[in-house]
Amino acid sequence: MLKEEHKVAVLQVPYSLAPMVTTMINIRCKMSVPNHIIWSLCNTIFMNLCCLGFVAFTYSMKSKDQKMVGDVAGAQAYASTTKCLNIWALVLGLLLIIxxxxxSATGSLIIF
Structure with a gap:
């Protein structure tokens, strides 16, 4: 085949005559932000040491509200705080139970 057969002619319109057309595509990223409501509720009901479970539940509700509004950064910040509070409530509650x-196993607890 000859070289001339492979070339494609490109027709260009002069810049002054062509209308400027732009296209904008908005892609919404559905990011899953966990709000840890169930974990906070369990910590509130069962291991509410120093009210950490209740505070974690409050922050999880704030995270849910920020997610509903569309503020992903705010929802992630509240979710991070919720997770930290839930971990502390769980660890302190388990240490208290242990x-x-x-x-009680060593017999040091005297019940009147």
Whole structure:
């Protein structure tokens, strides 16, 4: 085949005559932001040491509200705080339960 057969002719309109057309595409990213409501509710009901479970539940509701509004950064910030509070509530609650089991097993707990 000859070189001339492979070339494609490109017709260009002069810049002054062509209308300027732009296209904008908005792609909404559906980012999953966990709000840890169930975990916060369980910590509130079962292991509410120093009211950490209730505070975590409050922050999880704020995270849910920010997600509904569309503020993903705010929802992530509240979700991060919720997760931290839930971890602390769980760890402190488990330590309290383990300490109670150890004290009652050794006979040091006197019940009147």
């Amino acid at each position: 300490a109670f089991i150890i004290i």
